[in-house]
Amino acid sequence: MRILVTNDDGVYAPGIKILAEELCKEHEVHIYAPQEEQSASGHSLTMRRPLWKKKVRLSEEFETYAITGTPVDCVKLGLHILETENKPADIVLSGINRGPNLGLDLVYSGTVSGALEGAILGKPAIAVSSAIFNDGFYPSGAKFILKFLKNIDLSKFTKFSALNINVPPLPSEEIKGWRVTNQSIKRFKDRYEERLDPYNNKYYWIFGEMLEDDEDPSADYKAIEKGLISVTPISPFMNHSEKTESLYKYLKEVEKIK
Amino acid sequence: MRILVTNDDGVYAPGIKILAEELCKEHEVHIYAPQEEQSASGHSLTMRRPLWKKKVRLSEEFETYAITGTPVDCVKLGLHILETENKPADIVLSGINRGPNLGLDLVYSGTVSGALEGAILGKPAIAVSSAIFNDGFYPSGAKFILKFLKNIDLSKFTKFSALNINVPPLPSEEIKGWRVTNQSIKRFKDRYEERLDPYNNKYYWIFGEMLEDDEDPSADYKAIEKGLISVTPISPFMNHSEKTESLYKYLKEVEKIK
Numbered sequence: 001m002r003i004l005v006t007n008d009d010g011v012y013a014p015g016i017k018i019l020a021e022e023l024c025k026e027h028e029v030h031i032y033a034p035q036e037e038q039s040a041s042g043h044s045l046t047m048r049r050p051l052w053k054k055k056v057r058l059s060e061e062f063e064t065y066a067i068t069g070t071p072v073d074c075v076k077l078g079l080h081i082l083e084t085e086n087k088p089a090d091i092v093l094s095g096i097n098r099g100p101n102l103g104l105d106l107v108y109s110g111t112v113s114g115a116l117e118g119a120i121l122g123k124p125a126i127a128v129s130s131a132i133f134n135d136g137f138y139p140s141g142a143k144f145i146l147k148f149l150k151n152i153d154l155s156k157f158t159k160f161s162a163l164n165i166n167v168p169p170l171p172s173e174e175i176k177g178w179r180v181t182n183q184s185i186k187r188f189k190d191r192y193e194e195r196l197d198p199y200n201n202k203y204y205w206i207f208g209e210m211l212e213d214d215e216d217p218s219a220d221y222k223a224i225e226k227g228l229i230s231v232t233p234i235s236p237f238m239n240h241s242e243k244t245e246s247l248y249k250y251l252k253e254v255e256k257i258k
Numbered sequence: 259m260r261i262l263v264t265n266d267d268g269v270y271a272p273g274i275k276i277l278a279e280e281l282c283k284e285h286e287v288h289i290y291a292p293q294e295e296q297s298a299s300g301h302s303l304t305m306r307r308p309l310w311k312k313k314v315r316l317s318e319e320f321e322t323y324a325i326t327g328t329p330v331d332c333v334k335l336g337l338h339i340l341e342t343e344n345k346p347a348d349i350v351l352s353g354i355n356r357g358p359n360l361g362l363d364l365v366y367s368g369t370v371s372g373a374l375e376g377a378i379l380g381k382p383a384i385a386v387s388s389a390i391f392n393d394g395f396y397p398s399g400a401k402f403i404l405k406f407l408k409n410i411d412l413s414k415f416t417k418f419s420a421l422n423i424n425v426p427p428l429p430s431e432e433i434k435g436w437r438v439t440n441q442s443i444k445r446f447k448d449r450y451e452e453r454l455d456p457y458n459n460k461y462y463w464i465f466g467e468m469l470e471d472d473e474d475p476s477a478d479y480k481a482i483e484k485g486l487i488s489v490t491p492i493s494p495f496m497n498h499s500e501k502t503e504s505l506y507k508y509l510k511e512v513e514k515i516k
């Protein structure tokens with residue numbers, strides 16, 4: 001297959017290189033990734049300025065381009081350039097992200113947005129994250145993805161759907177398999193700190209800890225805790241959900257009030 | 259009620275001022291909005307640097323702060339500051355956005371993300387957009403929202419749910435009412451243009467036109483075309499959707515393959 005690879009940690013991050021090196025054992029790989037780190041860039045895209053692309057040498061085995069934009073920009077431009085060169089991509093892969101993308105991380109994640117943009121543009125697409133904030137376990141994720149692509153029928157990807165995959169921080173041989181999971185309500189409990197800058201202006205840091213109180217046994221983070229790879233089908237649609245069901249019904253009752 | 263108002267067009271955009279002026283006829287209004295325009299910022303948030311807040315004088319009737327961040331940052335910090343001052347907000351409003359937020363616009367929209375962040379933090383939340391790229395019809399949206407808040411029972415907002423409202427470009431008296439709608443598959447058909455900069459480097463513009471091919475009669479943009487206000491219940495969850503249903507079932511069948 002011909003695979004477009006992007007990420008949000010930037011083209012020089014170790015996760016994307018390890019993924020691409022593994023994939024190119026069996027596939028044709030093209031990296032289009034942000035020139036600078038774009039973590040927590042969400043699904044932002046560059047509208048008011050153009051994009052530059054710069055050739056980067058990560059490996060002899062595949063071509064790598066740094067793009068002056070977000071993961072969404074990289075997927076749009078990369079798919080377009082490959083199309084123009086008569087080399088249309090078969091699938092978009094985004095990652096391997098440094099750190100988990102579980103629960104409400106998804107809405108902030110540039111990695112997930114890279115995959116969703118692939119889905120919007122009609123390609124099968126997968127976001128991959130290593131569920132720990134260090135660089136130790138990218139090989140486990142890369143090896144899993146290579147095997148997963150062999151076992152999965154890509155024609156089953158429905159229009160506008162993608163997968164969000166998280167890999168537990170374990171060596172390959174200790175991973176217990178993979179499970180289909182649901183995006184959980186895992187989220188930040190924000191904390192705030194006020195400080196004074198040297199010019200006596202107040203400024204704020206936002207940080208926090210994780211709240212893990214989802215009652216669904218199929219919650220994404222619970223698979224990771226059990227040493228399983230979490231595979232969540234996702235789409236860029238925010239309605240039609242059980243979360244909005246009762247609000248939807250209420251509004252249907254009152255919509256005739258002008 | 260006490261209302262936190264944000265937007266993505268920036269604190270000096272006319273849409274937020276017109277909304278706040280209308281709301282403060284009956285409510286206590288606090289603006290926390292981005293110091294600079296953040297259109298298409300998606301759900302991005304500021305992680306690696308702190309945030310500054312600057313008092314701005316938009317009106318004698320309400321307090322306004324410019325924040326050096328995204329709409330998501332503004333909602334987080336604004337709700338926190340109001341809480342600290344024993345003035346917890348009852349609802350978050352994001353807008354009025356310059357231009358529609360319909361279909362797949364939602365994933366790129368800073369305005370929608372402002373509302374979703376309110377929902378994530380446990381508040382009823384509404385994103386409001388004027389469905390035209392000019393500044394002529396904000397009063398229609400502002401008047402509607404003031405009336406809507408009177409007619410709607412905020413206790414019906416379920417956890418993690420928000421509303422995405424789009425107002426057609428018409429004077430108030432020509433608007434035919436409002437309808438509950440579904441987020442449509444309306445999206446950009448991208449076009450790309452290559453140019454050379456004065457230093458002879460190639461660069462790319464991404465632009466495009468809209469594809470409107472949704473078969474659902476309740477599609478959001480179809481309400482606007484009929485002169486109706488579109489009200490879509492949304493949540494920050496990307497799974498559990500009919501769009502991923504068949505992919506989900508397929509994966510459940512094959513998940514036992516290690």
